Amino acid sequence: MKFLLVEDNHELANAVASRLHIDGHVVDHADRIEDAISFSETSDYDLVLLDIMLPDGDGRSFLAHHRARRKDTPVIVLTARSQVSDRISLLDLGADDYITKPFDHAELQARCRAVLRRNQGSARPIIAFGDVSYDPVAGQMRVCDAPVKLRNRELRLFELFINAPNQIFSKQKLCDRLFSYDEEVSENAIEVYIGRIRKHLEASNVTISTHRGLGYRLDLK
Amino acid sequence: MRIESGAEPPKTEVRVSGSLRTTLMISLIGGAFVLAAVLFLILRSYAAQIAQTAQDRILSASVTSILDVAAIRNDAVTIELPYAAFSILSTQADDRIFYAIYQDGAFLTGYEALDYRPVRAGELEHRSVRFDGAPLRVAAGARRLVGANGVAQIDVIVGQTQEHLAGVLGRISRHAALIGIGFFVTLTIIATWITSATITPLTRLAESVQRRGPEDLRPVSGPVASEMAPLVGSLNSFMHRLEQSLNQSEEFIAEAAHRVRTPLATVRTYAETTLQRVNRDENRQALRAMVRAIDESARAAGQMLDHAMITFRADHLCRTRLNLGDLARELVQSMRPVAEMKDVDLTLTVAEGSWVEGDAILLQNAMRNLVENALKFAPMETAIEITVAEAPASFTVCDSGPGFPDGEIGTLAKRFTRGSNSTGLIGSGLGLTIVLDVATAHGGTLTLLNRPEGGACATLSF
Numbered sequence: 001m002k003f004l005l006v007e008d009n010h011e012l013a014n015a016v017a018s019r020l021h022i023d024g025h026v027v028d029h030a031d032r033i034e035d036a037i038s039f040s041e042t043s044d045y046d047l048v049l050l051d052i053m054l055p056d057g058d059g060r061s062f063l064a065h066h067r068a069r070r071k072d073t074p075v076i077v078l079t080a081r082s083q084v085s086d087r088i089s090l091l092d093l094g095a096d097d098y099i100t101k102p103f104d105h106a107e108l109q110a111r112c113r114a115v116l117r118r119n120q121g122s123a124r125p126i127i128a129f130g131d132v133s134y135d136p137v138a139g140q141m142r143v144c145d146a147p148v149k150l151r152n153r154e155l156r157l158f159e160l161f162i163n164a165p166n167q168i169f170s171k172q173k174l175c176d177r178l179f180s181y182d183e184e185v186s187e188n189a190i191e192v193y194i195g196r197i198r199k200h201l202e203a204s205n206v207t208i209s210t211h212r213g214l215g216y217r218l219d220l221k
Numbered sequence: 222m223r224i225e226s227g228a229e230p231p232k233t234e235v236r237v238s239g240s241l242r243t244t245l246m247i248s249l250i251g252g253a254f255v256l257a258a259v260l261f262l263i264l265r266s267y268a269a270q271i272a273q274t275a276q277d278r279i280l281s282a283s284v285t286s287i288l289d290v291a292a293i294r295n296d297a298v299t300i301e302l303p304y305a306a307f308s309i310l311s312t313q314a315d316d317r318i319f320y321a322i323y324q325d326g327a328f329l330t331g332y333e334a335l336d337y338r339p340v341r342a343g344e345l346e347h348r349s350v351r352f353d354g355a356p357l358r359v360a361a362g363a364r365r366l367v368g369a370n371g372v373a374q375i376d377v378i379v380g381q382t383q384e385h386l387a388g389v390l391g392r393i394s395r396h397a398a399l400i401g402i403g404f405f406v407t408l409t410i411i412a413t414w415i416t417s418a419t420i421t422p423l424t425r426l427a428e429s430v431q432r433r434g435p436e437d438l439r440p441v442s443g444p445v446a447s448e449m450a451p452l453v454g455s456l457n458s459f460m461h462r463l464e465q466s467l468n469q470s471e472e473f474i475a476e477a478a479h480r481v482r483t484p485l486a487t488v489r490t491y492a493e494t495t496l497q498r499v500n501r502d503e504n505r506q507a508l509r510a511m512v513r514a515i516d517e518s519a520r521a522a523g524q525m526l527d528h529a530m531i532t533f534r535a536d537h538l539c540r541t542r543l544n545l546g547d548l549a550r551e552l553v554q555s556m557r558p559v560a561e562m563k564d565v566d567l568t569l570t571v572a573e574g575s576w577v578e579g580d581a582i583l584l585q586n587a588m589r590n591l592v593e594n595a596l597k598f599a600p601m602e603t604a605i606e607i608t609v610a611e612a613p614a615s616f617t618v619c620d621s622g623p624g625f626p627d628g629e630i631g632t633l634a635k636r637f638t639r640g641s642n643s644t645g646l647i648g649s650g651l652g653l654t655i656v657l658d659v660a661t662a663h664g665g666t667l668t669l670l671n672r673p674e675g676g677a678c679a680t681l682s683f
Binding site for chain 2: 009011012015016018019022053078080097100101102103104105106107110111113114151152153172173176180
């Protein structure tokens with residue numbers, strides 16, 4: 001996916017961008033409202049991440065401009081201010097959601113997903129592997145064209161696999177992606193989720209294979 | 222268990238001693254009454270004096286005319302009472318007339334019981350006496366008659382009852398009273414007008430200040446009387462200073478939050494990114510500890526800032542009519558992505574028509590704190606039940622976690638107090654304090670209890 005990140009703190013912008021790169025997203029970075037406006041006018045983004053305090057003004061003016069041009073790209077505001085004072089006016093101005101700094105990347109992802117799901121307008125590429133397909137925006141998995149209902153964590157786990165089929169993921173890596181850092185989860189929990197996904201995939205020609213000592217991989221049967 | 226707040230919300234009571242309007246009205250009307258009464262008394266006594274003088278003059282004429290006809294003939298005093306002496310005394314009220322004549326102190330003719338006191342010859346005296354049960358005005362005069370055998374002194378006393386005079390006085394009194402009452406009424410009307418003209422600018426100022434919302438700190442701009450200028454001046458400068466200090470502290474809080482949280486966000490994001498690339502277990506442990514420490518400090522800073530903001534807003538509560546169900550729906554929508562991360566379902570049951578008079582930001586923050594608490598303790602793949610009920614309006618959050626620790630429910634809402642089962646969970650110990658403060662500010666209550674089937678329930682009711 002393509003993100004526009006509007007953030008004047010370069011360190012934070014770099015950190016967020018490199019974290020988004022890990023998930024395979026493309027990030028354009030603007031550190032001023034003026035740049036952000038010209039970026040959003042010349043290119044189409046799936047999502048805008050907007051800081052509120054910017055050197056050439058208030059992020060709210062970007063929001064107003066953005067909405068005035070009837071852009072329907074969802075905007076998630078990154079705010080460092082107290083929730084109590086800012087929250088309502090941000091949502092009134094047309095932000096789709098907000099997240100308070102410092103944020104858990106998993107929460108940012110979850111919020112992006114929720115906002116995209118709400119705003120799904122344009123046609124999305126469907127990822128397919130074998131006879132299993134996945135709509136990343138709707139978060140919908142289909143086995144032999146029949147929709148399968150997955151829980152959120154199962155879905156995120158499956159998403160990792162289908163985004164990089166044939167790649168082996170270690171338990172540790174899966175754990176990092178799936179759980180917040182304030183949760184004490186043993187790596188064995190991953191086995192439970194892998195087991196559940198395997199069950200959902202039983203009818204298909206796809207499965208998750210175990211590679212002893214290395215991890216798991218999405219494979220054709 | 223119901224949790225009560227220890228501190229009462231501050232009451233801004235004003236000690237009232239008397240009312241300017243009442244004081245002014247009482248002084249002005251009291252003054253008018255005294256003036257009217259004095260006017261009445263002066264008018265009446267002046268009229269009485271004039272009437273009395275008129276009667277005295279006629280009585281004197283009567284006495285003089287009798288004395289004039291007294292003469293000594295053949296060594297005897299003769300008096301032929303002239304008709305005119307009594308006819309001039311006739312009145313519409315048929316006042317009775319009495320007379321007595323004395324020669325050298327000895328009764329000669331008339332009514333002997335009439336009060337006799339010797340008078341020097343040539344002089345006239347007037348007295349008020351009682352005779353035959355009626356008040357009588359008498360004139361007394363004396364004359365020396367010189368005869369062949371010497372000198373004789375003739376004393377004449379003429380008295381008249383005062384019924385006619387009393388009637389005249391009564392009429393005059395009535396008129397005087399009417400004039401007094403008219404005077405009093407006129408003065409009272411003027412007093413009312415003066416009072417309201419004096420008080421109105423004050424009342425108007427008080428109303429214009431009172432009508433403002435707690436956040437309106439603009440100076441009073443309308444023209445005021447010169448006597449009120451110092452008060453209004455002080456009020457304006459006070460509001461200006463208050464606004465400045467509020468703006469400064471709000472800006473300071475926002476700036477402080479920004480300065481602290483942005484670097485924290487940088488560190489946290491880098492730590493997470495690095496964690497994805499690092500494989501050695503001890504490095505991973507260190508990075509995880511780092512992330513947790515950042516979350517702890519960010520959470521604590523955030524809650525302290527929120528708590529400060531909430532204390533401020535609760536002191537200056539802006540009440541609007543709010544649908545608790547709408548607030549809950551909005552909140553659940555924003556919390557759902559976070560709940561989904563743990564595969565926790567948020568189920569919302571709303572009774573429409575659950576209205577609350579209050580501050581939306583405060584209420585939603587309190588509700589958010591309750592849901593966040595439930596999310597912290599709810600086991601994976603369970604549901605958190607959120608219920609909005611009406612009559613009385615209430616908001617309940619129930620989870621199926623471990624419940625509140627036994628015997629600690631009463632202390633959980635104290636500042637910086639955390640449950641003994643919260644080890645390992647990130648929190649500031651301010652969440653329930655905020656909820657309780659918001660409940661108290663809205664005249665509501667917070668009830669915490671453990672469900673018999675397991676799990677904790679927190680209810681905010683109004």
